[in-house]
Amino acid sequence: MKYLKIKRLFRKYLAEKADDEERRLIEHWYDKLDKREPIQLSAAEEEQLEDAIWQRLEPMLSAPQRNTRRLYTYINVAASVAVLVFASVFYLKRSKTEGQKTADVSELFQDYYTAKGERKQLRLQDGSVIAMNSATHVRVYLDFSTSRRADLTDGEAFFEIQHDPVHPFIVRSGKLITHVLGTAFNIRAYKELREISIAVTDGKVQISDTLQALGIVGKQQKLVFNQQQATYDIQSFSEDVTGWKSGKLIIKNALFEDMALLMEKNYGITLLTARADLRKKKFTASLPLSLSAAKAAEVIASIHQLKIKQGRDTIELYR
Numbered sequence: 001m002k003y004l005k006i007k008r009l010f011r012k013y014l015a016e017k018a019d020d021e022e023r024r025l026i027e028h029w030y031d032k033l034d035k036r037e038p039i040q041l042s043a044a045e046e047e048q049l050e051d052a053i054w055q056r057l058e059p060m061l062s063a064p065q066r067n068t069r070r071l072y073t074y075i076n077v078a079a080s081v082a083v084l085v086f087a088s089v090f091y092l093k094r095s096k097t098e099g100q101k102t103a104d105v106s107e108l109f110q111d112y113y114t115a116k117g118e119r120k121q122l123r124l125q126d127g128s129v130i131a132m133n134s135a136t137h138v139r140v141y142l143d144f145s146t147s148r149r150a151d152l153t154d155g156e157a158f159f160e161i162q163h164d165p166v167h168p169f170i171v172r173s174g175k176l177i178t179h180v181l182g183t184a185f186n187i188r189a190y191k192e193l194r195e196i197s198i199a200v201t202d203g204k205v206q207i208s209d210t211l212q213a214l215g216i217v218g219k220q221q222k223l224v225f226n227q228q229q230a231t232y233d234i235q236s237f238s239e240d241v242t243g244w245k246s247g248k249l250i251i252k253n254a255l256f257e258d259m260a261l262l263m264e265k266n267y268g269i270t271l272l273t274a275r276a277d278l279r280k281k282k283f284t285a286s287l288p289l290s291l292s293a294a295k296a297a298e299v300i301a302s303i304h305q306l307k308i309k310q311g312r313d314t315i316e317l318y319r
Contacts, residue, residue: 108142114155116268117289119244124148128169131158133244135190135265155265156188158242173198176214176225179206185217186241192261196225199241240286249287249296256317259283259300269293270314271300278306278317 012018114120114136122130126144136155141147144167150159152173161169163182171178173189174196183203189196198207199222207214207223215234217223222241225232243250249266251259256279260271266289273279285303287296297315301308309316 109139110142112138112140116265126164126167127162129160131160131245133157152187152189154189154191156186156190156244158184158186158245160184174225174227175209175230176223177208177210179208188241190261190265193258194226194228194255195258196227197241198223198225199237201242243286244289247289249285249289251283251285251287253282253284255280255282259285263293263296263300267291267293267296269297271297271317272314273317275318278319 012022112120112122112132114132114134116135118134120132122132122138122140124130124140124144126148128148130138130140130150132138133156136157137153138155138157139151139153141149146167148161148164148167148169150169150171152171159169159171159180161180161182161184165181169180169182171180171187173187174191176189176196176198178185178187178198181203183200183205185198185200185203185205187196187198198205198217200217200219202219204216204218206216209225209230214223214225214232217234220236220238221234222237223232223234239250239252240246240248241250244266249262251262254262256271256273263269263271281304283300283304285300287299291299294310294315297308297310297317300306301317306317306319309318
């Protein structure tokens with residue numbers, strides 16, 4: 001920029017290297033800056049004005065003699081340039097912010113959380129119901145006038161959606177988007193799990209990712225999406241996917257890491273193993289949520305013919 005020399009003078013002041021006269025004039029400029037009204041200029045207008053001012057500034061900058069009056073004029077002109085630049089930036093930022101406020105009316109939302117071991121039910125303004133499992137975060141967007149939306153940011157939830165063909169209900173869970181007209185389905189989408197599971201208990205849903213439609217899933221079908229590999233499969237199911245609503249933790253063909261995560265989310269216990277073969281093993285169990293953490297671990301060990309070793313905050317599984 002052509003006002004680099006002006007900026008150097010300001011830097012000199014900030015570095016406490018300006019002489020008394022330069023310091024007095026800079027401080028006078030700051031006082032004047034506070035009293036000026038913002039000026040709205042486009043980038044082209046700003047540059048055109050800067051060029052015009054520079055034609056008057058350059059002779060003063062190159063003059064060898066010391067002239068206090070000229071320096072005073074130079075500072076005032078510099079102040080004009082700076083005010084114009086700062087005002088433009090301020091105006092642009094303010095306009096952008098105001099535009100965002102207008103656009104963001106439909107983005108107002110309410111967050112709901114459950115702690116480990118806690119479960120709750122939400123009734124939405126359209127009569128739809130969301131039941132939240134343990135350690136879950138759901139975000140509901142409040143403006144239902146144009147669309148009905150919710151995000152399952154983390155955890156597991158069961159959705160009973162009221163039928164409305166004009167306003168489909170949209171649920172985001174990780175990379176997946178579920179479009180619903182009116183149906184009931186369960187989504188298990190803990191962030192740390194390898195897979196997201198969307199199981200339909202009544203009606204049907206359409207599921208897509210950020211790039212394409214993955215398919216339509218009907219009653220007693222579920223879509224299982226691998227979060228690491230971005231692959232999916234639609235399959236039938238017979239297990240009680242909503243067992244947690246009636247007080248059961250259902251684990252089916254889960255690797256040790258995923259089984260341990262579900263145990264931690266529901267019972268607050270950390271399961272460990274030092275054995276590589278157990279890490280590759282798949283676990284299946286139906287556990288009452290009323291059990292203590294230690295007792296639940298004992299049931300897991302008993303089903304899979306394992307032993308347990310209990311520490312202060314952990315339980316180790318081994319053969």
